Structures are given as structure tokens and as C-alpha cells.
Amino acid sequence: MKLSSALLAASLGLTFAHDTSGGQHVPKILGGRKFLAELKALRPGPVHAATPLSERAPTFKQTSGPRKRDALDQKCGPGFGSCAAGQCCSAEGWCGKGKDYCTAPDCQINYGPGCDGNQKPSGPDTAGISRPKVGKVLYAGGGIYDCVTDGDIALTFDDGPYLYTNDLLDKLKAYGARATFFITGNNIGKGMINDPATPYPAIVRRMHAEGHQIASHTWSHENASQLTNTQMTNQMVWNEIAINSILGFFPTYMRPPFSICEKNCQNVLATLGYHTVYFNLDTEGYLHDDAKQIQTSKNIWDRAIKNSNPASDSFLQIEHDIHVQTVYNLTDYILTSLFSKGYRAVTVGECLGDPEENWYRNGPAVPSLSSTSDLTISINGECGPDLGQTCLGSRFGECCGSSGRCGSSLLYCWAQVGCQVGYGNCLTGAVEGTSEGTGEKVEER
Numbered sequence: 001m002k003l004s005s006a007l008l009a010a011s012l013g014l015t016f017a018h019d020t021s022g023g024q025h026v027p028k029i030l031g032g033r034k035f036l037a038e039l040k041a042l043r044p045g046p047v048h049a050a051t052p053l054s055e056r057a058p059t060f061k062q063t064s065g066p067r068k069r070d071a072l073d074q075k076c077g078p079g080f081g082s083c084a085a086g087q088c089c090s091a092e093g094w095c096g097k098g099k100d101y102c103t104a105p106d107c108q109i110n111y112g113p114g115c116d117g118n119q120k121p122s123g124p125d126t127a128g129i130s131r132p133k134v135g136k137v138l139y140a141g142g143g144i145y146d147c148v149t150d151g152d153i154a155l156t157f158d159d160g161p162y163l164y165t166n167d168l169l170d171k172l173k174a175y176g177a178r179a180t181f182f183i184t185g186n187n188i189g190k191g192m193i194n195d196p197a198t199p200y201p202a203i204v205r206r207m208h209a210e211g212h213q214i215a216s217h218t219w220s221h222e223n224a225s226q227l228t229n230t231q232m233t234n235q236m237v238w239n240e241i242a243i244n245s246i247l248g249f250f251p252t253y254m255r256p257p258f259s260i261c262e263k264n265c266q267n268v269l270a271t272l273g274y275h276t277v278y279f280n281l282d283t284e285g286y287l288h289d290d291a292k293q294i295q296t297s298k299n300i301w302d303r304a305i306k307n308s309n310p311a312s313d314s315f316l317q318i319e320h321d322i323h324v325q326t327v328y329n330l331t332d333y334i335l336t337s338l339f340s341k342g343y344r345a346v347t348v349g350e351c352l353g354d355p356e357e358n359w360y361r362n363g364p365a366v367p368s369l370s371s372t373s374d375l376t377i378s379i380n381g382e383c384g385p386d387l388g389q390t391c392l393g394s395r396f397g398e399c400c401g402s403s404g405r406c407g408s409s410l411l412y413c414w415a416q417v418g419c420q421v422g423y424g425n426c427l428t429g430a431v432e433g434t435s436e437g438t439g440e441k442v443e444e445r
Contacts, residue, residue: 076111088112103189104220105257109231116186117220120238121194123245124364127237131273135358140270143261145278147314147351153343154314154351155179155334156279157321158217158255161203162190163427164327166397166408169206171327175335177345181207181321182217182255182277185239188322194242199413199425201246202398206408208247213347213359215253215277216243224256224265232268244363251360253277253348273361277348279318283334285326294325298333310342314351381406383423391424400424 073096076082076089083095088102089112097114101107107115133139147154157168160183172179183204186192193200207214218224219238227235240250254274256265261276269276281304283297304315317334319326338345349359378389383400391400397408402418410427413419419426 077108078111080111082111083113086114088114099189104187105222109220109222110226115220116189117222117235119186119192120234121185121192121219121242121245123194123241124366125237126240126244126250126363127233129361129363131271131361133273135354137275137352137354137358140266140274140276142266143276143278144352145280145316147316147348148353149346149351150312150314151310151342151344152314152346152351153338154316154348155319155345156182156215156255156277156317156348157319158182159184159187159221160321161193161200161207162188162322163410164324165203165321166199166206168321168327168331169203169210169212171331171335172212172345173210175339175345177335177338178211178213178347178350179345180213180215180253180348182215182253183239183243184217184221184257185219185242187221192242194245196392196425197421199399199408199427202392202408202425204243204246211347213251213253213349214243214247215251215255215348215359216240216274217255218257221257223258223260225260225262227265229264229268232265233272236268236272236274240363245366248366249360249362253359277316279316281315281317283317283319283330285330286320286323289323289325291325291329294329297326297330301330301334301337305337305341308341310344315343316348316351378406384420385423389423394424398425399427 073094074080074083075093076095077093080093083089087095087097089095089108090101091106091108093108094101095112102112102114102116104116107117109115109117112118138144155177157165157179160181165181183193185194190200191198193204195201204214216236216239218235219242220235222231222235224232224235236254243250252273252275254269255277259278261269266276281301283300285294285297288294288296308315319330319334321327335345347359349356376389378387378391378394378396381394381396382404383389383391383394383406384404386404391398391406394406396406397412399407399413400420400423401407401412402420404420406412406424411417413425413427415421415426
């Protein structure tokens, strides 16, 4: 049986990482049951493989190819040791700086002090916040795999916010669907989500304003089985700091990266007061992010939904908003099917019958993020120096495009097509799937 590294990583992690009583705890996963059963016989011992970044999502264009190594290059990682202060240890085990070395989750945080996963975000610390456990939903432990309300499908999206998330929000709004976003604070080279120079604070605020649930997917998407308790605590608290600095509160729901959360991880989450959420329907959209392959994910969805009945069935489903085909192709298919079958598209909290006031904790007070300039917030969608209006805080979007209009798509937010930095958020860097000269999208949607 030939296994792709991505599928092996995901499936082994799901099958073997949730042991809560010394026995085998195998989650109910539609689309992967036969594969999981086959893997039981192959297991020689604990396996905790993480999907390489290159197999998870396109990010920014690499402007230079791999350079030739010389005698001054330093190896790092197990058997070699750590890099110098400020340097990162790449997935291949070399010390250096920049995205090729420092991007989470591939950068080896135990050997690279400069890894993105080792950088704490700015903002008031949430570590000392009181964390009462309220409501009837399970906290930590072996986790949650199923909804409790018949007729509900809880759509969830991991790893964002990202370049395509605003467009996904547009789709959800058009269909009248609600979803849950398990957001990661600093992964795949996007920068810290609470950095006001990026579009991400506005995207997170939009998620909440439009009725979606915001949950944690940790700070930098590390494999929890490879972290100390202190590191795992930091992964959760640092994401809280970032989210709180955007919203003034932070979530009580989370999903472990790679669906791996063993006893130590579970104990940390119990202490911090988190509900641990997995899923029972996975279309594997992250494995089929190609126009010629995405039908495979649609087929998995169809097999799960075809003979189901909203009067007696419900689903807790997983996707990732960092993948083009998921956002621009699969999501429409799922939403059309979902509603035609008579299901409701709801948040995780809703499908578990948990009141919205239990989804978050109030964080420490956050100093105003507004600048001291005399700019006024745009109330008519116009922006720029001639008007003295900023898009920050505007309902039209927080990026000021070259045309002097506020918006939230790449057309407005990408610096290389004229986003006006002083009058809203802007995204810098070359973006995969665009023509650098014009900013014109070239991938098929």
C-alpha cells in the first residue's frame, strides 16, 4: 500500500494520539475509516508525523532558489544542537534567517530561537485571567467529535486567517451560513495576526461581527507531542494575547494542530479551561487542492450526506481556509448540498447546545489600537490623503486601495497593487498565484 506523507501524517495522528485511558481511541472519521483500519496493523509504536509546510499551503513566492551550502553553514536539530540567538533552524536542519528558515510550523522551535513559533505577540498578558468552567460541554480530556443537535452541520475552518478568508466570509454571508474559525496566530509565513500592518485584525473582527465563532488553533501550529508543558502553554496563551488584542476577549474552544493532543497536552488544556474539538467528517480538501482533484473531496462529502437524515443526523466537519480549491470551489458545493438536504450551517458552540456567552473569556483591558493621527474613519467607503479618511474601523473594509476606496480583498489590501499604507491595513510581499507586475489573479476559481 503506497501512502502519501500528508495522508499518513494526518491519519496516524488521528488514530493514535487521543489515548485517554491507556487504550486505543479511534475517532469516527468519514472518508478515512478503511484507511485507519488498515493502519492499525502497521503501527510499530507511537508515531507523530507532522505534515511538511510545503504540502499544506502555498504562501509567498520564493524569490531565490536554494543556495549552495559552504563550510560556514551550521547544522541544527537532534544530534547537532541549537542555532545562535536570533537564528532559526529549518526543517532540513540548517541555521539561518528569513522565511525559508523561520516559518512555522516547519522551523524547529527547540533548536531555533528565532523561529516564528518562539516569538511572543504584543498585547496584555492573559495568563493570569480567571478561567471558570461553565456550561455542560466537556472541557479538555479526550475531546469532542460530534454535534448533539440533529439537523446541524458545524462547518469549521483551520489555519487562517489567510489571503482567501475574506472571500470565504463573503460566501458564507451570501448563503446565510455560520461557521467556526480555528485560527492560528503566526503560521505559514503570514506574520502575527494582531499586527496592525496586516489585514488580519480586520478579518478576525469581521468573523465575529458576522456571527461566526472564533476558536484557537494554537499560536504557530506545532505538534503538541513534541512540546514541553511550558511550550504548549505558550502556544495557547500567546494566541490568546493576539486574539484579545484584536477583540478584547479570547476563545474557550480550540483544535489541536494535526489532531494530536496526548496526556500532557490534555492536562495543559484542562488547566487553561479549553474545550478540545475534533470532527467526524473530513473531506480531505487539503490533500486535493487542485482543480482536477477537488472532486475527490466532493465525493467524500456526498457519501457522508447522501443517505443521512437531518431529523436524526448531524456532522462536525473540518476544512482549511488556506487552500484555494476549498475556498473557491468546495465551499459552494458543500453549502448548496447542505441547505438542499435540509441541514443548518451552524457554529460548533451552537451544534453542542452551548450558549454564546460561554464561547469566550473576557481578557485584560487593551489600550486603544488607533493611532494619534487626525484621520477620521471612513463612513462612505472613500479613503486617502485628499479626504483625510482611514479605512481602519470602517464597515467597508480596513484596506485603502489605490482607487481611494475601502475594501478587504487583495485588490485593496496588497501593497504591490497600490494599497495605501497610511490609510488602512496593507499586505506586503509577493503572493503565490498572482502576476507580480499587475497583481492579477492567475489561479482558476
